[in-house]
Amino acid sequence: MDNKWDELERWLDGQRLPKGFDVMKEPDWVEKFVRKMMTKSLPAAASSIMDQAEADEGISFFETHNFLLVKFHLPREVSRDELRLYVRDDRLRIEGLPNQQKEIIKLPKLVKPTICQATVKNYILQVKLRKKPRAGAYYEADIRWLKGR
Structure with a gap:
Protein backbone atom coordinates (compact mmCIF):
# COMPACT_ATOMS: atom_id res chain seq x y z
CA MET A 1 0.00 0.00 0.00
CA GLU A 57 1.58 -1.04 14.00
CA GLY A 58 1.75 -3.80 16.64
CA ILE A 59 -1.60 -2.98 18.28
CA SER A 60 -4.34 -5.53 18.85
CA PHE A 61 -7.70 -5.44 20.63
CA PHE A 62 -9.73 -8.20 22.24
CA GLU A 63 -13.19 -7.68 23.71
CA THR A 64 -15.16 -9.62 26.27
CA HIS A 65 -18.59 -8.70 27.57
CA ASN A 66 -17.17 -6.42 30.29
CA PHE A 67 -13.54 -5.80 29.34
CA LEU A 68 -11.38 -4.48 26.53
CA LEU A 69 -7.84 -5.84 26.24
CA VAL A 70 -5.22 -3.87 24.32
CA LYS A 71 -1.83 -5.29 23.36
CA PHE A 72 0.96 -2.99 22.21
CA HIS A 73 4.39 -4.20 21.13
CA LEU A 74 7.05 -2.09 22.81
CA PRO A 75 10.43 -1.45 21.20
CA ARG A 76 13.36 -3.23 22.87
CA GLU A 77 15.00 0.10 23.68
CA VAL A 78 12.16 1.20 25.99
CA SER A 79 13.21 2.18 29.49
CA ARG A 80 11.28 0.63 32.35
CA ASP A 81 11.60 3.80 34.44
CA GLU A 82 10.43 6.18 31.71
CA LEU A 83 7.45 4.24 30.35
CA ARG A 84 4.13 5.89 31.27
CA LEU A 85 0.54 4.93 30.44
CA TYR A 86 -2.29 7.47 30.50
CA VAL A 87 -5.89 6.33 30.09
CA ARG A 88 -8.85 8.35 28.87
CA ASP A 89 -12.34 6.99 28.24
CA ASP A 90 -11.71 6.85 24.47
CA ARG A 91 -7.93 6.42 24.08
CA LEU A 92 -4.59 5.45 25.58
CA ARG A 93 -1.41 7.51 25.54
CA ILE A 94 1.92 5.74 25.95
CA GLU A 95 4.89 7.95 26.77
CA GLY A 96 8.54 7.23 27.44
CA LEU A 97 9.20 5.46 24.17
CA PRO A 98 12.64 5.82 22.55
CA ASN A 99 13.50 9.19 20.95
CA GLN A 100 10.92 11.06 23.06
CA GLN A 101 8.11 9.42 21.08
CA LYS A 102 4.60 8.88 22.35
CA GLU A 103 1.84 6.67 21.00
CA ILE A 104 -1.86 7.51 21.08
CA ILE A 105 -4.23 4.56 20.61
CA LYS A 106 -7.88 5.19 19.84
CA LEU A 107 -10.03 2.61 21.58
CA PRO A 108 -12.89 0.87 19.77
CA LYS A 109 -15.19 1.17 22.84
CA LEU A 110 -15.52 3.64 25.70
CA VAL A 111 -13.92 2.48 28.94
CA LYS A 112 -13.78 3.49 32.59
CA PRO A 113 -10.30 5.05 32.83
CA THR A 114 -9.97 4.47 36.57
CA ILE A 115 -10.41 0.70 36.26
CA CYS A 116 -7.26 -0.46 34.49
CA GLN A 117 -4.61 -3.15 34.84
CA ALA A 118 -1.40 -2.89 32.81
CA THR A 119 1.42 -5.43 32.57
CA VAL A 120 4.53 -5.87 30.42
CA LYS A 121 5.83 -9.28 29.45
CA ASN A 122 8.36 -9.93 26.67
CA TYR A 123 8.08 -6.27 25.59
CA ILE A 124 4.33 -6.54 25.08
CA LEU A 125 2.28 -4.03 27.04
CA GLN A 126 -1.12 -5.52 27.86
CA VAL A 127 -3.81 -3.21 29.18
CA LYS A 128 -7.07 -4.56 30.61
CA LEU A 129 -9.82 -1.94 30.75
CA ARG A 130 -13.38 -2.11 32.06
CA LYS A 131 -15.86 -1.12 29.36
CA LYS A 132 -18.43 1.56 30.11
CA PRO A 133 -21.92 0.17 30.17
CA ARG A 134 -24.08 0.99 27.22
CA ALA A 135 -26.71 3.66 27.72
CA GLY A 136 -29.46 1.86 29.55
CA ALA A 137 -32.97 2.72 30.55
CA TYR A 138 -34.44 6.19 30.49
CA TYR A 139 -34.92 7.92 33.81
CA GLU A 140 -37.72 10.38 34.35
CA ALA A 141 -36.57 13.87 35.24
CA ASP A 142 -38.62 16.43 37.15
CA ILE A 143 -39.84 19.40 35.13
CA ARG A 144 -40.23 22.77 36.80
CA TRP A 145 -42.85 25.14 35.44
CA LEU A 146 -42.00 28.81 35.73
CA LYS A 147 -44.51 31.65 35.81
CA GLY A 148 -44.69 33.74 32.71
CA ARG A 149 -45.58 33.20 29.12
Missing part, protein backbone atom coordinates in the same frame (compact mmCIF):
# COMPACT_ATOMS: atom_id res chain seq x y z
CA ASP A 2 2.93 2.36 0.68
CA ASN A 3 3.90 2.12 -2.99
CA LYS A 4 0.52 3.51 -4.08
CA TRP A 5 0.81 6.39 -1.61
CA ASP A 6 4.29 7.16 -2.94
CA GLU A 7 2.90 7.24 -6.49
CA LEU A 8 0.07 9.53 -5.38
CA GLU A 9 2.53 11.81 -3.60
CA ARG A 10 4.77 12.08 -6.69
CA TRP A 11 1.77 12.79 -8.91
CA LEU A 12 0.46 15.49 -6.56
CA ASP A 13 3.89 17.14 -6.40
CA GLY A 14 3.66 17.74 -10.15
CA GLN A 15 0.15 19.20 -10.04
CA ARG A 16 -0.62 22.89 -9.83
CA LEU A 17 -3.44 22.92 -7.35
CA PRO A 18 -5.51 26.04 -6.60
CA LYS A 19 -4.76 27.95 -3.42
CA GLY A 20 -6.06 26.07 -0.37
CA PHE A 21 -5.68 22.65 -1.98
CA ASP A 22 -2.06 22.22 -0.85
CA VAL A 23 -3.36 19.91 1.87
CA MET A 24 -3.99 17.35 -0.90
CA LYS A 25 -0.20 17.00 -1.22
CA GLU A 26 0.02 15.59 2.32
CA PRO A 27 -0.40 11.78 2.15
CA ASP A 28 -1.25 11.53 5.86
CA TRP A 29 -4.15 13.94 5.46
CA VAL A 30 -5.39 12.11 2.35
CA GLU A 31 -5.18 8.75 4.12
CA LYS A 32 -7.15 10.06 7.12
CA PHE A 33 -9.72 11.62 4.79
CA VAL A 34 -10.21 8.35 2.87
CA ARG A 35 -10.52 6.34 6.10
CA LYS A 36 -13.10 8.80 7.44
CA MET A 37 -15.17 8.58 4.23
CA MET A 38 -14.99 4.77 4.26
CA THR A 39 -16.05 4.63 7.89
CA LYS A 40 -19.12 6.70 7.09
CA SER A 41 -20.13 4.81 3.95
CA LEU A 42 -18.91 1.25 4.61
CA PRO A 43 -18.43 0.66 8.34
CA ALA A 44 -17.66 -3.06 8.00
CA ALA A 45 -15.02 -2.56 5.30
CA ALA A 46 -13.49 0.38 7.14
CA SER A 47 -13.17 -1.58 10.37
CA SER A 48 -11.28 -4.38 8.60
CA ILE A 49 -8.90 -1.84 7.08
CA MET A 50 -8.40 -0.20 10.47
CA ASP A 51 -7.79 -3.61 12.07
CA GLN A 52 -5.10 -4.33 9.46
CA ALA A 53 -3.47 -0.92 9.99
CA GLU A 54 -3.44 -1.46 13.76
CA ALA A 55 -2.00 -4.96 13.34
CA ASP A 56 0.76 -3.49 11.18
Whole structure:
Protein backbone atom coordinates (compact mmCIF):
# COMPACT_ATOMS: atom_id res chain seq x y z
CA MET A 1 0.00 0.00 0.00
CA ASP A 2 2.93 2.36 0.68
CA ASN A 3 3.90 2.12 -2.99
CA LYS A 4 0.52 3.51 -4.08
CA TRP A 5 0.81 6.39 -1.61
CA ASP A 6 4.29 7.16 -2.94
CA GLU A 7 2.90 7.24 -6.49
CA LEU A 8 0.07 9.53 -5.38
CA GLU A 9 2.53 11.81 -3.60
CA ARG A 10 4.77 12.08 -6.69
CA TRP A 11 1.77 12.79 -8.91
CA LEU A 12 0.46 15.49 -6.56
CA ASP A 13 3.89 17.14 -6.40
CA GLY A 14 3.66 17.74 -10.15
CA GLN A 15 0.15 19.20 -10.04
CA ARG A 16 -0.62 22.89 -9.83
CA LEU A 17 -3.44 22.92 -7.35
CA PRO A 18 -5.51 26.04 -6.60
CA LYS A 19 -4.76 27.95 -3.42
CA GLY A 20 -6.06 26.07 -0.37
CA PHE A 21 -5.68 22.65 -1.98
CA ASP A 22 -2.06 22.22 -0.85
CA VAL A 23 -3.36 19.91 1.87
CA MET A 24 -3.99 17.35 -0.90
CA LYS A 25 -0.20 17.00 -1.22
CA GLU A 26 0.02 15.59 2.32
CA PRO A 27 -0.40 11.78 2.15
CA ASP A 28 -1.25 11.53 5.86
CA TRP A 29 -4.15 13.94 5.46
CA VAL A 30 -5.39 12.11 2.35
CA GLU A 31 -5.18 8.75 4.12
CA LYS A 32 -7.15 10.06 7.12
CA PHE A 33 -9.72 11.62 4.79
CA VAL A 34 -10.21 8.35 2.87
CA ARG A 35 -10.52 6.34 6.10
CA LYS A 36 -13.10 8.80 7.44
CA MET A 37 -15.17 8.58 4.23
CA MET A 38 -14.99 4.77 4.26
CA THR A 39 -16.05 4.63 7.89
CA LYS A 40 -19.12 6.70 7.09
CA SER A 41 -20.13 4.81 3.95
CA LEU A 42 -18.91 1.25 4.61
CA PRO A 43 -18.43 0.66 8.34
CA ALA A 44 -17.66 -3.06 8.00
CA ALA A 45 -15.02 -2.56 5.30
CA ALA A 46 -13.49 0.38 7.14
CA SER A 47 -13.17 -1.58 10.37
CA SER A 48 -11.28 -4.38 8.60
CA ILE A 49 -8.90 -1.84 7.08
CA MET A 50 -8.40 -0.20 10.47
CA ASP A 51 -7.79 -3.61 12.07
CA GLN A 52 -5.10 -4.33 9.46
CA ALA A 53 -3.47 -0.92 9.99
CA GLU A 54 -3.44 -1.46 13.76
CA ALA A 55 -2.00 -4.96 13.34
CA ASP A 56 0.76 -3.49 11.18
CA GLU A 57 1.58 -1.04 14.00
CA GLY A 58 1.75 -3.80 16.64
CA ILE A 59 -1.60 -2.98 18.28
CA SER A 60 -4.34 -5.53 18.85
CA PHE A 61 -7.70 -5.44 20.63
CA PHE A 62 -9.73 -8.20 22.24
CA GLU A 63 -13.19 -7.68 23.71
CA THR A 64 -15.16 -9.62 26.27
CA HIS A 65 -18.59 -8.70 27.57
CA ASN A 66 -17.17 -6.42 30.29
CA PHE A 67 -13.54 -5.80 29.34
CA LEU A 68 -11.38 -4.48 26.53
CA LEU A 69 -7.84 -5.84 26.24
CA VAL A 70 -5.22 -3.87 24.32
CA LYS A 71 -1.83 -5.29 23.36
CA PHE A 72 0.96 -2.99 22.21
CA HIS A 73 4.39 -4.20 21.13
CA LEU A 74 7.05 -2.09 22.81
CA PRO A 75 10.43 -1.45 21.20
CA ARG A 76 13.36 -3.23 22.87
CA GLU A 77 15.00 0.10 23.68
CA VAL A 78 12.16 1.20 25.99
CA SER A 79 13.21 2.18 29.49
CA ARG A 80 11.28 0.63 32.35
CA ASP A 81 11.60 3.80 34.44
CA GLU A 82 10.43 6.18 31.71
CA LEU A 83 7.45 4.24 30.35
CA ARG A 84 4.13 5.89 31.27
CA LEU A 85 0.54 4.93 30.44
CA TYR A 86 -2.29 7.47 30.50
CA VAL A 87 -5.89 6.33 30.09
CA ARG A 88 -8.85 8.35 28.87
CA ASP A 89 -12.34 6.99 28.24
CA ASP A 90 -11.71 6.85 24.47
CA ARG A 91 -7.93 6.42 24.08
CA LEU A 92 -4.59 5.45 25.58
CA ARG A 93 -1.41 7.51 25.54
CA ILE A 94 1.92 5.74 25.95
CA GLU A 95 4.89 7.95 26.77
CA GLY A 96 8.54 7.23 27.44
CA LEU A 97 9.20 5.46 24.17
CA PRO A 98 12.64 5.82 22.55
CA ASN A 99 13.50 9.19 20.95
CA GLN A 100 10.92 11.06 23.06
CA GLN A 101 8.11 9.42 21.08
CA LYS A 102 4.60 8.88 22.35
CA GLU A 103 1.84 6.67 21.00
CA ILE A 104 -1.86 7.51 21.08
CA ILE A 105 -4.23 4.56 20.61
CA LYS A 106 -7.88 5.19 19.84
CA LEU A 107 -10.03 2.61 21.58
CA PRO A 108 -12.89 0.87 19.77
CA LYS A 109 -15.19 1.17 22.84
CA LEU A 110 -15.52 3.64 25.70
CA VAL A 111 -13.92 2.48 28.94
CA LYS A 112 -13.78 3.49 32.59
CA PRO A 113 -10.30 5.05 32.83
CA THR A 114 -9.97 4.47 36.57
CA ILE A 115 -10.41 0.70 36.26
CA CYS A 116 -7.26 -0.46 34.49
CA GLN A 117 -4.61 -3.15 34.84
CA ALA A 118 -1.40 -2.89 32.81
CA THR A 119 1.42 -5.43 32.57
CA VAL A 120 4.53 -5.87 30.42
CA LYS A 121 5.83 -9.28 29.45
CA ASN A 122 8.36 -9.93 26.67
CA TYR A 123 8.08 -6.27 25.59
CA ILE A 124 4.33 -6.54 25.08
CA LEU A 125 2.28 -4.03 27.04
CA GLN A 126 -1.12 -5.52 27.86
CA VAL A 127 -3.81 -3.21 29.18
CA LYS A 128 -7.07 -4.56 30.61
CA LEU A 129 -9.82 -1.94 30.75
CA ARG A 130 -13.38 -2.11 32.06
CA LYS A 131 -15.86 -1.12 29.36
CA LYS A 132 -18.43 1.56 30.11
CA PRO A 133 -21.92 0.17 30.17
CA ARG A 134 -24.08 0.99 27.22
CA ALA A 135 -26.71 3.66 27.72
CA GLY A 136 -29.46 1.86 29.55
CA ALA A 137 -32.97 2.72 30.55
CA TYR A 138 -34.44 6.19 30.49
CA TYR A 139 -34.92 7.92 33.81
CA GLU A 140 -37.72 10.38 34.35
CA ALA A 141 -36.57 13.87 35.24
CA ASP A 142 -38.62 16.43 37.15
CA ILE A 143 -39.84 19.40 35.13
CA ARG A 144 -40.23 22.77 36.80
CA TRP A 145 -42.85 25.14 35.44
CA LEU A 146 -42.00 28.81 35.73
CA LYS A 147 -44.51 31.65 35.81
CA GLY A 148 -44.69 33.74 32.71
CA ARG A 149 -45.58 33.20 29.12
